[in-house]
């Protein structure tokens with residue numbers, strides 16, 4: 001239907017980003033295609049070495065799911081920092097990652113975890129790495145008529161530690177700056193690390209240099225300072241009602257240092 005209706009049609013998931021945008025006249029789709037009745041788009045399962053989450057799985061379901069709690073608790077932790085229960089009961093992970101809003105929390109987590117998105121359209125199915133998906137504010141690799149059907153996340157190794165640190169002005173707010181970290185340790189030193197940043201540029205950012213800089217360190221004060229500085233170097237936030245650009249850039253570094261410390265404390 002989406003493909004047949006043309007590029008002015010939009011899928012409607014939880015509607016908690018799309019409807020506010022329509023109210024503000026920032027979006028005016030000619031047609032809405034409600035995904036709510038498609039049962040195959042819901043649910044969380046493991047497939048091979050991956051956790052596969054249907055696009056219409058709600059943020060609330062991520063918090064409540066036992067598989068995620070045991071194998072990938074970072075997702076529930078992040079979902080709990082999104083908005084409030086009312087939004088989380090209807091807002092979906094597919095809508096959150098597909099919208100391309102740099103303020104949404106899940107995209108940076110997906111970059112951090114090396115996730116990929118399953119995409120379906122008239123031409124068939126394809127898979128795009130989250131790290132290649134975001135092209136600009138509200139601009140993604142989705143072509144007209146395509147939709148995200150599922151999110152595929154490689155199961156992190158046993159003993160990993162992860163954390164999402166989000167600075168916000170109040171409950172229900174988008175991030176002033178936020179950072180996702182996953183790491184593993186060996187003999188008290190960081191063996192692998194990946195870092196994602198939320199709302200400090202037009203797209204979510206994968207902070208590759210910052211993550212590489214902590215490998216082989218015990219995450220002492222100097223290592224944390226260096227990682228924070230490397231994250232700040234790639235951040236390019238706008239000044240807005242959450243603060244001036246310089247402050248938000250600095251907070252990106254602070255969130256990275258905090259997330260690294262908390263992830264380390266959780267790693268076996």
Ligand SMILES: Cc1cc2nc3c(=O)[nH]c(=O)nc-3n(C[C@H](O)[C@H](O)[C@H](O)COP(=O)(O)OP(=O)(O)OC[C@H]3O[C@@H](n4cnc5c(N)ncnc54)[C@H](O)[C@@H]3O)c2cc1C
Pocket residue numbers: 010011012013014015016017018019020055056081082083084087090091092093094095096097098099103104105106142146147148149172173174175
């Ligand atoms: C008060 C409030 C506070 C919020 N705070 C936060 C916050 O702190 N952090 C955060 O991350 N989010 C926040 N949100 C947004 C909320 O999480 C949204 O629900 C979510 O981002 C979008 O999911 P949705 O299912 O509601 O999508 P919709 O609003 O239905 O859709 C969003 C966009 O994605 C498209 N879309 C939806 N599903 C698909 C799909 N499967 N494939 C392709 N395109 C699709 C739609 O066409 C639309 O353009 C907040 C929302 C509100 C109302």
